[in-house]
Amino acid sequence: MIELLRRRAEPLVLAAIILVVIAAGFFGSRLTVYNMTITALYAMVVISLNIVLGLAGQVSFAQTSFMAIGGYGSALMSLRLGLDPWLALLLSAVIALLAALAIGRPLLRLRGHYLAMATFSLALGTFSFAAAATDWTNGTIGISGIPPLSIAGFALDGAGSFYVLSWCACAIAVGIFALLAHSHIGRAWRALANGQDIAATLGIDVPTYKLLAFAIGAVMASVAGSLYVEFTSFVGPDLYDIGIIINLFLMLFVGGRGSLVGPILGAGLLTFAPQFLAGLEQYQNLVFFIFLLVLIIVWPAGLFGRVQDSAPLQTILPIRLRRRTGAP
Amino acid sequence: MAADALLAAEQISVRYGRSLALRPISLSAEPGGLTLILGPNGAGKTSLVKALAGAVPLASGRVSLRGEDISLLPAHRRVRRGIALVPEGRGRLPGLSVRDNLILGWHAAPSAKRGTATDDIAAVLKIFPGLGDRFEQDCNSLSGGEMQMLAIARALLAKPLLLLLDEPSLGLAPQATARVFAALKQLNADGLAMIVVEQKAVPLFAARETTIVLRNGETIFHEGRRPSPDELAALYLGEGRAA
Numbered sequence: 001m002i003e004l005l006r007r008r009a010e011p012l013v014l015a016a017i018i019l020v021v022i023a024a025g026f027f028g029s030r031l032t033v034y035n036m037t038i039t040a041l042y043a044m045v046v047i048s049l050n051i052v053l054g055l056a057g058q059v060s061f062a063q064t065s066f067m068a069i070g071g072y073g074s075a076l077m078s079l080r081l082g083l084d085p086w087l088a089l090l091l092s093a094v095i096a097l098l099a100a101l102a103i104g105r106p107l108l109r110l111r112g113h114y115l116a117m118a119t120f121s122l123a124l125g126t127f128s129f130a131a132a133a134t135d136w137t138n139g140t141i142g143i144s145g146i147p148p149l150s151i152a153g154f155a156l157d158g159a160g161s162f163y164v165l166s167w168c169a170c171a172i173a174v175g176i177f178a179l180l181a182h183s184h185i186g187r188a189w190r191a192l193a194n195g196q197d198i199a200a201t202l203g204i205d206v207p208t209y210k211l212l213a214f215a216i217g218a219v220m221a222s223v224a225g226s227l228y229v230e231f232t233s234f235v236g237p238d239l240y241d242i243g244i245i246i247n248l249f250l251m252l253f254v255g256g257r258g259s260l261v262g263p264i265l266g267a268g269l270l271t272f273a274p275q276f277l278a279g280l281e282q283y284q285n286l287v288f289f290i291f292l293l294v295l296i297i298v299w300p301a302g303l304f305g306r307v308q309d310s311a312p313l314q315t316i317l318p319i320r321l322r323r324r325t326g327a328p
Numbered sequence: 329m330a331a332d333a334l335l336a337a338e339q340i341s342v343r344y345g346r347s348l349a350l351r352p353i354s355l356s357a358e359p360g361g362l363t364l365i366l367g368p369n370g371a372g373k374t375s376l377v378k379a380l381a382g383a384v385p386l387a388s389g390r391v392s393l394r395g396e397d398i399s400l401l402p403a404h405r406r407v408r409r410g411i412a413l414v415p416e417g418r419g420r421l422p423g424l425s426v427r428d429n430l431i432l433g434w435h436a437a438p439s440a441k442r443g444t445a446t447d448d449i450a451a452v453l454k455i456f457p458g459l460g461d462r463f464e465q466d467c468n469s470l471s472g473g474e475m476q477m478l479a480i481a482r483a484l485l486a487k488p489l490l491l492l493l494d495e496p497s498l499g500l501a502p503q504a505t506a507r508v509f510a511a512l513k514q515l516n517a518d519g520l521a522m523i524v525v526e527q528k529a530v531p532l533f534a535a536r537e538t539t540i541v542l543r544n545g546e547t548i549f550h551e552g553r554r555p556s557p558d559e560l561a562a563l564y565l566g567e568g569r570a571a
Contacts, residue, residue, distance in 0.1 A: 188435075201415060202432050
């Protein structure tokens with residue numbers, strides 16, 4: 001019943017998000033517009049993670065590596081090679097795709113925790129490389145002064161123009177996710193997320209479908225990474241550190257794995273939380289993570305995730321209370 | 329081994345690490361034929377059907393389908409060649425509706441054999457009409473019997489020549505078991521070859537049938553008749569002979 005309500009509520013929530021985005025664009029403060037732009041860009045990365053994890057069921061921490069390819073690719077190609085920033089973004093996405101195809105085959109032979117560990121190592125390696133390869137990346141200082149994107153000679157260097165661009169890009173990512181989720185590819189991904197052996201006996205080419213999810217996720221994360229550095233005009237290793245990886249997972253799990261609107265809600269919640277909790281000063285993070293902990297215990301599927309099994313809240317109650325509440 | 333066999337497995341064995349789960353066994357399946365694989369838990373029955381479906385690699389031997397060696401073909405390509413597996417536990421896919429399950433099955437069929445999804449699904453819903461009422465429901469909400477029917481319907485949509493069923497009666501109420509086996513009997517009579525794995529003899533009979541009894545990965549009975557209940561009990565208890 002709850003599942004059905006959530007599914008039916010998704011289009012309404014999507015419509016509400018669109019209204020909020022339009023309203024914030026017109027009436028929001030500079031800080032709100034900035035945070036909303038960051039929300040849109042992170043939502044894109046979370047949608048890419050949602051394809052890999054939410055649909056195909058592959059626990060991959062590699063999204064920050066592909067963001068880094070997009071970020072550094074755009075910065076280096078536009079600054080050092082003098083390429084048009086759009087072309088740099090496109091070429092970076094191609095490099096991310098080729099990298100995903102090259103490393104995906106061997107990595108995706110691994111399952112479960114092993115895949116998680118391998119991709120976590122990849123993410124750590126990316127961060128370390130970005131910090132250490134000073135000739136290429138300028139080390140921890142990073143690269144600034146990245147030229148802005150432009151459309152028909154109009155530079156997208158203002159907060160307002162980039163706001164529109166970032167939400168348009170996010171809308172495209174949502175559209176791609178919706179198309180994939182409702183296609184045969186999405187069905188095949190959800191089948192293999194439930195069990196690779198079962199999926200194979202249903203005629204699904206498991207290695208190819210896993211690689212497809214990984215590659216599409218890589219391209220999306222790379223484009224988001226490029227847009228992020230175009231927006232801030234800066235790229236540095238801190239954009240791809242462990243905290244970012246954990247935040248991406250939190251955004252997805254809070255919003256709801258496999259859902260259409262969950263990544264945007266999760267990205268918004270984690271982006272705006274510091275602003276809302278600023279008054280708490282040194283307790284800000286503590287209160288926020290207690291809130292997340294309670295949310296995950298009470299609502300384990302996330303705000304718009306699929307409800308599975310019984311609510312863990314009941315299972316952590318003492319048996320006496322479980323009987324009283326009618327829980328199993 | 330029949331020369332005109334649809335499927336022929338010759339001396340196939342399955343190994344998990346150092347453990348030999350299935351000792352070399354040969355068997356065949358013909359159109360409209362029924363092969364019953366019986367045995368207690370841990371006998372190697374599931375390993376055998378998984379090996380035939382390509383879900384586990386062979387440690388030895390070869391499997392051929394209509395004369396073509398398919399020993400090295402992965403599971404998804406064997407489905408397109410005509411081998412469909414209804415796995416133990418029915419292959420429940422939470423989050424996917426009955427319709428999604430059936431469309432997955434339909435996609436698995438070779439395009440040359442496929443009609444439109446609507447027509448093909450309507451045809452299997454005639455065999456299992458109860459599924460039509462649950463069409464948009466999450467398959468996780470189906471009862472055991474309904475899920476078994478869905479798993480068989482899904483496999484049938486792949487247009488198999490050979491249907492492998494791993495313990496189709498496991499955990500089913502007697503009425504549901506009767507409905508499932510009535511449908512299987514009709515499909516078998518219509519010419520679909522079947523290999524059925526069960527722990528005990530099942531109410532499914534065919535004009536051409538073979539029974540294989542496994543124990544500890546070893547074939548201890550392999551004949552064109554069914555062992556009597558006493559004979560089966562003796563075989564399970566280790567008092568029977570090796571085939």
